[in-house]
Structures are given as structure tokens and as C-alpha cells.
Amino acid sequence: MSGSENLGATVVRYCKRCLMPNSRPRIEFDGGGVCNACRNAEQKDAIDWDARRAEFLDVIEAYRRPGEPYDCVVPWSGGKDSSAIAHKLKFEFGLNPLLVTFSPLMPNEVGVHNREQMLRLGFDHVMVRPNQRVSRRLANRFFVDRGNPKIHWDAGVNTVPVQVAVNYGIPLIFYAEHGESEYGGRVLSEQSKKVRDFTEVIEHQVGDDPLNWADDEISEAELAPYIYPDLERVEQVGVKALYFSYFFRWSMKENYEYIRDKFDFRTDPNGRTDGTFTDFDSLDDKIDNLYYHMQFIKFGFGRATRDASRMIQNNQMTRAEGLALARKYDNDFPATFHADHLEYLGLDEVRLTEIIDLHRNSEIWVREGNRWNLRYPPE
Numbered sequence: 529m530s531g532s533e534n535l536g537a538t539v540v541r542y543c544k545r546c547l548m549p550n551s552r553p554r555i556e557f558d559g560g561g562v563c564n565a566c567r568n569a570e571q572k573d574a575i576d577w578d579a580r581r582a583e584f585l586d587v588i589e590a591y592r593r594p595g596e597p598y599d600c601v602v603p604w605s606g607g608k609d610s611s612a613i614a615h616k617l618k619f620e621f622g623l624n625p626l627l628v629t630f631s632p633l634m635p636n637e638v639g640v641h642n643r644e645q646m647l648r649l650g651f652d653h654v655m656v657r658p659n660q661r662v663s664r665r666l667a668n669r670f671f672v673d674r675g676n677p678k679i680h681w682d683a684g685v686n687t688v689p690v691q692v693a694v695n696y697g698i699p700l701i702f703y704a705e706h707g708e709s710e711y712g713g714r715v716l717s718e719q720s721k722k723v724r725d726f727t728e729v730i731e732h733q734v735g736d737d738p739l740n741w742a743d744d745e746i747s748e749a750e751l752a753p754y755i756y757p758d759l760e761r762v763e764q765v766g767v768k769a770l771y772f773s774y775f776f777r778w779s780m781k782e783n784y785e786y787i788r789d790k791f792d793f794r795t796d797p798n799g800r801t802d803g804t805f806t807d808f809d810s811l812d813d814k815i816d817n818l819y820y821h822m823q824f825i826k827f828g829f830g831r832a833t834r835d836a837s838r839m840i841q842n843n844q845m846t847r848a849e850g851l852a853l854a855r856k857y858d859n860d861f862p863a864t865f866h867a868d869h870l871e872y873l874g875l876d877e878v879r880l881t882e883i884i885d886l887h888r889n890s891e892i893w894v895r896e897g898n899r900w901n902l903r904y905p906p907e
């Protein structure tokens with residue numbers, strides 16, 4: 529899916545409350561020029577969070593499995609959000625979660641360290657690291673063709689926790705946040721903010737049928753880590769997937785503040801991550817620095833805009849402060865792991881630049897002299 533197919537308008541507009549542009553896939557603006565993620569954030573003030581907590585306590589009582597090793601699966605990257613949830617489920621609510629990680633494409637030291645520190649607190653962990661010949665070939669293909677080296681990873685990260693739940697016979701999965709409502713997207717129903725709708729996930733988050741990725745060097749059998757379990761098998765085990773963000777008010781900043789007191793949680797050693805002003809988010813995969821840069825190339829919003837918008841929605845930053853940060857950092861080149869990116873994707877410098885420019889959406893970017901500039905910079 530290219531950016532121009534999503535845009536459907538020649539003028540980029542920005543949300544009046546946060547900084548998200550209408551070029552973001554699946555975002556919707558209301559008559560007041562405010563995006564659905566901001567409206568969702570406003571609605572949270574009206575939610576009776578005590579009642580939600582009581583509902584949560586009822587739900588987990590029903591899923592406690594005395595005598596069984598695990599009560600639930602927690603899809604776990606080792607980052608602040610999934611670690612905060614797993615920690616609370618185990619130590620505040622007395623559940624025994626099995627942590628499940630779909631390996632980052634390019635694991636880095638910070639992620640490995642943080643996962644190890646958390647596991648030492650006392651969790652069992654299943655990590656699925658797929659065939660690296662296949663994964664690298666797909667990363668190269670998707671980066672060249674679609675400007676996104678993580679298409680197959682998105683499939684795996686959605687699929688593997690469900691595969692593990694089905695194979696271990698664990699009927700409950702706790703996801704972190706419902707991305708479609710938290711960050712802007714199509715929300716199927718109020719219920720889908722609480723219970724993960726597998727159809728929504730397959731259609732809106734994965735998009736592709738992984739079996740179509742087979743070619744002369746990748747067999748269908750080698751695509752197993754990316755293929756969703758049969759929905760019949762999911763129903764046999766009775767797997768239900770819930771969002772923690774439905775029951776407790778969601779804030780990535782508060783998750784970070786929670787987890788950094790629990791173990792030696794390390795942040796980006798550079799003091800901030802390429803393309804943004806934060807140092808605590810999405811740290812475990814070297815490819816993410818390039819991935820977020822490509823979002824900027826394709827859709828016109830960078831990692832700083834993404835982070836600032838979330839903080840504006842949570843009243844942790846003003847729009848003016850966020851705007852200054854977006855202008856300063858969005859266009860920052862992902863230099864930290866640049867050599868690793870070239871090696872991993874099997875590209876040289878010239879070819880990488882060519883591919884980046886190929887994915888610049890001409891409705892968003894304009895060439896002026898030897899520079900690319902946004903036609904409609906955030907304001």
C-alpha cells in the first residue's frame with residue numbers, strides 16, 4: 529500500500545489538537561479538525577476507571593487456573609509497556625503469565641539486557657526466532673517494494689502469541705493497548721477496545737496473506753511463523769485476547785516510570801533515539817530507527833511527531849512544545865545503526881538512498897535545490 533493511495537487529498541492537514549497529519553493511514557478527522565486518537569483520549573476523562581478495575585478483577589478471577597502453570601500469555605517485547613503489564617499481572621494481581629516474544633529483526637544490546645533483567649524477577653519466557661534466511665530475504669523485499677522492512681515481522685508479532693496460546697492450551701492473552709483507538713485508526717466497535725477482534729487484526733494490521741510471500745527460495749512451510757492459527761483451533765482452546773488499556777488508563781510515560789523502578793531498565797545510550805526526543809520507547813530492534821524514518825518518507829510524519837502526539841493526548845506536553853520537537857527531530861537521519869542496516873538489507877549506500885527517494889510520496893514532498901522538503905510542514 530503506497531502513501532498516495534491512502535492520502536486521497538492533495539493538501540496535508542494536521543490535527544488541531546495533536547500533530548498527526550491526515551496522511552497517516554486509517555486516521556479520521558472530525559468536523560472540528562481533530563483526529564480520532566485525540567477524541568478517544570478525551571473520552572477517557574469520562575470513563576469510570578474504578579468500575580473498569582472492578583471489571584478487570586472479575587475477568588481475571590474467571591481465568592485463574594489453579595494447578596496449571598500459566599494463567600495467561602503476555603506478548604512481550606521487553607519494552608516498558610509489555611514489561612509493565614506483565615509485572616503488574618504477576619506481582620499486583622497474582623496471575624502467572626507466560627511471556628512470549630517474537631524476536632526483533634535486528635536485536636540490540638539494550639533490548640537483550642532489559643529482557644534478561646525482567647526474566648530474573650521470575651518469569652517463564654518463550655522466544656520465537658524465525659528462519660533468518662527467510663526473514664532477511666523478506667526484509668529486503670518489503671523494504672525495496674514497500675519502504676517497510678517489517679511487514680513480515682508485523683505478521684509474526686501478531687501471530688506467534690496466539691500460536692503459543694493455542695499450542696500450550698492457555699485461554700487468555702493480555703495485550704497492551706488497542707492501537708487503532710489509542711493512535712488513530714478504524715475502531716470496529718466499542719467492544720473491540722476491550723476484546724481483541726482477530727478479524728480486525730488480520731485485516732487491518734497484517735493486511736497480507738503470508739502464503740503469498742512464497743517464491744523460488746521461500747517455501748510455504750517456511751512461512752509458518754507468520755501464519756495465523758486456524759480460527760477453529762483458537763476457538764477449541766477458547767482463546768480470548770484482552771487489552772490492558774481498556775481496564776487501566778494507558779500512558780507510555782507512566783509505564784516507563786513504573787518499570788524503571790522495578791529493575792535496571794536501560795534506555796537509549798545515545799540519550800535520545802534517532803528521529804525523536806525520547807530515549808525510552810521501541811528500543812529493542814535496530815531496524816526500528818530506519819522503520820520510523822520510512823514512515824516519515826511515506827506518510828510525512830516522523831517519530832518525534834508520533835511521540836509528541838501521544839504525550840499531547842495525555843496532557844503531558846503542549847501542542848506548541850510538541851511542534852518544536854517535531855520540527856527539530858522528525859527529519860533526523862537514522863545514523864546510529866546505519867552500517868548494520870546496510871548489511872542486514874544487503875544494500876549499499878547509493879541503493880539505499882535510491883530506495884528511500886523512490887518511496888517519497890510526491891503529494892507530501894517537494895524537491896527544492898538538493899533538498900527534499902515537506903510541501904505542507906506541520907504548523
Ligand SMILES: [Zn+2]
Pocket residue numbers: 543544545546547548562563564565566567
Ligand atoms: Zn489528534
